[in-house]
Structures are given as C-alpha cells and as structure tokens.
Amino acid sequence: MSGFLADQPGAEVRVSPNFGQRRESIRTDMIILHYTGMKSGAAAESWLCDPASEVSSHYLVHEDGRIVQMVRESDRAWHAGKSSWRGVTDINSCSVGVEIVNPGHEFGYVDFPDDQIAAVIGLCKGISQRHGVPCERVLAHSDVAPGRKVDPGERFPWEKLFRSGLGHFVAPEPVGGEPRLALGDQGQAVENLQSMLALYGYGIEITGVYESATRTVVNAFQRHFRPGRIDGIADGSTSLTLRKLLEALPEPIG
Incomplete structure (x- = not known):
C-alpha cells in the first residue's frame, strides 16, 4: 500500500x-x-x-x-x-x-x-x-x-x-481495608473477587484459590483503576472499587 x-x-x-x-x-x-x-x-x-x-x-x-x-x-x-x-x-x-x-x-x-x-x-x-x-x-x-x-x-x-466522555472510571477507594486477600488464600471471598473481575472483563479462571494468575490480574486492575498501590493484594479498597465499577456500568453486561 x-x-x-x-x-x-x-x-x-x-x-x-x-x-x-x-x-x-x-x-x-x-x-x-x-x-x-x-x-x-x-x-x-x-x-x-x-x-x-x-x-x-x-x-x-x-x-x-x-x-x-x-x-x-x-x-x-x-x-x-x-x-x-x-x-x-x-x-x-x-x-x-x-x-x-x-x-x-x-x-x-x-x-x-x-x-x-x-x-x-x-x-x-x-x-x-x-x-x-x-x-x-x-x-x-x-x-x-x-x-x-x-x-x-x-x-x-x-x-x-x-x-471528556471516554473510558470508565470511579473514584478509587482509599488504599487499605478488609478483607485483605493475597497469594495462598482460598474460599468464598476469593471466588467472589475472581467472579467480579471476570464479570468486568478480565481473563481469569474462577477457582476460589488466590494463585499467581489472580495476583497478576489484580495487579492489572490496580494499575488502571486503583493506582495508589499496585501490589497484587486485593484489600478492601480494591474490591470495593471493582464493585463500584460494576455498578456504574452504563448498561448490563450481556
């Protein structure tokens, strides 16, 4: 061309x-x-x-x-x-x-x-x-x-x-807070976090186990939506910011 x-x-x-x-x-x-x-x-x-x-x-x-x-x-x-x-x-x-x-x-x-x-x-x-x-x-x-x-x-x-009418954003919650989910944790709270990340759009497997792949996705989420601390640990701030983003989507995900 x-x-x-x-x-x-x-x-x-x-x-x-x-x-x-x-x-x-x-x-x-x-x-x-x-x-x-x-x-x-x-x-x-x-x-x-x-x-x-x-x-x-x-x-x-x-x-x-x-x-x-x-x-x-x-x-x-x-x-x-x-x-x-x-x-x-x-x-x-x-x-x-x-x-x-x-x-x-x-x-x-x-x-x-x-x-x-x-x-x-x-x-x-x-x-x-x-x-x-x-x-x-x-x-x-x-x-x-x-x-x-x-x-x-x-x-x-x-x-x-x-x-300016572009992208998706909510004011991130202050860094910190409970629950604090990190590498090695498992259970319903981890499964809920993974489910919210997947629902938002991230490629993540819902296992109920906070393994390295989950930490990687949490890192990516924080880098975009909660950049105050990028550590791959899903503190209360990370989870609540994610929940607010899901609630603020302009139309249901289908």
Missing part, C-alpha cells in the same frame, strides 16, 4: 506494512491504549513501520500532540498480541490501537504532557464516533494482557479521559 486518506482529520499518514484483514464476524468496538516504551517517539514510529518488527498500531500520538496514522481503521493492526477481554481473544480484530509516546517503565516513565492527552482525547472521540465504541471499552493494554503488559501505566490520566 503506497498511502491512504487518514480516518482522523488532521492526522499525518505514514504507512506501516504490518497489518492484515479484520475477521468479518467481529465488530470493531474497542480502543486499546498503549505507551511506546522506547527512548524516543521517532524510534517508536520507525519501529512500528518496520516490517522486521511485526508490530504496528493504527495511530501514534507524539508528546506535542501530533498524530500519525499508520494503519487504516478498517484493517487489523498488530498491537495487542496475546490478549483477551470478556471472552474475546482476537483483540486485534475488534479494536483500534493507539500508541502514546512515553519512555515507559524501562526508560524513565514520565507523566503524559497535556497537549498529548488533549490529542489522545480528540482522537479517541473520533474513533468512538466512527465505530460506536462504548465508553467502558476504552481500555489499557495491561487490561487485555495482564502480566505481559503494563502500559499505558499508572501515570495515565484515566479520570481526565472519563471527564
């Missing part, structure tokens, strides 16, 4: 060869937010357009708010990898991927500039309008790939997106 017209008004186009066809049976109804996790935006942009990388994203948002589109929204970009949400495992086919330039945890994680977040909000509003993306399906890469990915991370301003 030599080029295409940008789906998002004002976006630059730099074509990545790393894409394929979406599965026709799956509707595009998610936005997955990432950080680039590289030393510079230029390096990230080049990597996403390098056939040797075998990765891509529909969009890249630079620190100054400049938006680059690399894959058409009608095509399947290779951004989510092995992932799942509410039982769907081909996240690449049902989502639009947005990479946000930030060095990430490996290279000196920093706050996201205001101009960049304003551009992300404008871009996500455009994507949502074009595809009818429900607010609760604007998610972190770490939500759909717990443990494997941690982006866009605990510094990402989810509340600011929510105030």
Whole structure:
C-alpha cells in the first residue's frame, strides 16, 4: 500500500506494512491504549513501520500532540498480541490501537504532557464516533494482557479521559481495608473477587484459590483503576472499587 486518506482529520499518514484483514464476524468496538516504551517517539514510529518488527498500531500520538496514522481503521493492526477481554481473544480484530509516546517503565516513565492527552482525547472521540465504541471499552493494554503488559501505566490520566466522555472510571477507594486477600488464600471471598473481575472483563479462571494468575490480574486492575498501590493484594479498597465499577456500568453486561 503506497498511502491512504487518514480516518482522523488532521492526522499525518505514514504507512506501516504490518497489518492484515479484520475477521468479518467481529465488530470493531474497542480502543486499546498503549505507551511506546522506547527512548524516543521517532524510534517508536520507525519501529512500528518496520516490517522486521511485526508490530504496528493504527495511530501514534507524539508528546506535542501530533498524530500519525499508520494503519487504516478498517484493517487489523498488530498491537495487542496475546490478549483477551470478556471472552474475546482476537483483540486485534475488534479494536483500534493507539500508541502514546512515553519512555515507559524501562526508560524513565514520565507523566503524559497535556497537549498529548488533549490529542489522545480528540482522537479517541473520533474513533468512538466512527465505530460506536462504548465508553467502558476504552481500555489499557495491561487490561487485555495482564502480566505481559503494563502500559499505558499508572501515570495515565484515566479520570481526565472519563471527564471528556471516554473510558470508565470511579473514584478509587482509599488504599487499605478488609478483607485483605493475597497469594495462598482460598474460599468464598476469593471466588467472589475472581467472579467480579471476570464479570468486568478480565481473563481469569474462577477457582476460589488466590494463585499467581489472580495476583497478576489484580495487579492489572490496580494499575488502571486503583493506582495508589499496585501490589497484587486485593484489600478492601480494591474490591470495593471493582464493585463500584460494576455498578456504574452504563448498561448490563450481556
């Protein structure tokens, strides 16, 4: 492909060869937010357009708010990898991927500039309008790939997106409180926690045992929705914040 017209008004186009066809049976109804996790935006942009990388994203948002589109929204970009949400495992086919330039945890994680977040909000509003993306399906890469990915991370301003009509958010409960569930615990309280996480969308097996897989998912939940402490321990704050999110969903899960 030599080029295409940008789906998002004002976006630059730099074509990545790393894409394929979406599965026709799956509707595009998610936005997955990432950080680039590289030393510079230029390096990230080049990597996403390098056939040797075998990765891509529909969009890249630079620190100054400049938006680059690399894959058409009608095509399947290779951004989510092995992932799942509410039982769907081909996240690449049902989502639009947005990479946000930030060095990430490996290279000196920093706050996201205001101009960049304003551009992300404008871009996500455009994507949502074009595809009818429900607010609760604007998610972190770490939500759909717990443990494997941690982006866009605990510094990402989810509340600011929510105030703009994007994503899902409730004020997190203060850190601490009972019950305190951790590795090795088992019983009805653990099963209830796992059930709530699965109902919200996380890929988790309901076993009634707080094993390492449960701790990994709790970590991912905390990173997005209760970033005051990310320790994989489901204290009262974690459980209550999760319950409030379930109650605040705009429509029943079906």
